[in-house]
Amino acid sequence: MKEKDEMMTEDLVKEIDNSEQGSDFTLMLNKPLTYEDKTFNSLHFDFNSLTGKDFLDIEDEMARKGKILLSARLSGDFLTIMCTKACIEPVDADYIRALPIKKFEELRNAARNFFNTAD
Numbered sequence: 302m303k304e305k306d307e308m309m310t311e312d313l314v315k316e317i318d319n320s321e322q323g324s325d326f327t328l329m330l331n332k333p334l335t336y337e338d339k340t341f342n343s344l345h346f347d348f349n350s351l352t353g354k355d356f357l358d359i360e361d362e363m364a365r366k367g368k369i370l371l372s373a374r375l376s377g378d379f380l381t382i383m384c385t386k387a388c389i390e391p392v393d394a395d396y397i398r399a400l401p402i403k404k405f406e407e408l409r410n411a412a413r414n415f416f417n418t419a420d
Contacts, residue, residue, distance in 0.1 A: 325349075326411040328404060336396045344408075345389040348415040355386050373416065380412045387412070 326346045333340050356373070359382045363370055366378075373379045385394045400408065 326408075326415075328400075328408050328411070330404060331401070334396075334400065336392075336399045339390075339392060339396065341390055341392075344392065346384060346387040346408075346411065347389060348383075348387045348412065351383065351387055355383075359383060359386070374413050377409065380409045384408055384412050 326348065328344045328346070330342055330344070333342050359373075359379055360370055362382060363376075363378055368376075368378055370376055370379055373383075381394050381397050384397050385392060388397075397405070397408065
């Protein structure tokens with residue numbers, strides 16, 4: 302019974318961690334990433350700081366590039382630009398795209414999860 306309780310506690314901790322991940326998320330890099338003279342060991346994101354204006358600005362930026370947005374949660378371009386806007390460090394979308402693929406997908410999943418957990 303004790304093992305079952307421990308497993309349930311671990312699952313609850315994971316659930317809490319995932320629900321908090323969307324608003325204040327830190328992406329830990331396995332090794333420092335340098336891009337255009339910017340080097341970071343980690344990146345910090347505040348998705349809760351984004352507004353409706355940010356959403357519309359992202360839509361406008363995509364439209365100027367000829368890209369059609371069907372769903373913000375599913376659009377890699379939308380999520381990448383969203384991460385750029387939410388990032389505390391001064392990075393651009395090209396920096397985000399330069400992340401190792403596993404870290405890039407971890408970050409996009411955090412942004413996607415934000416939509417699923419937002420109040």
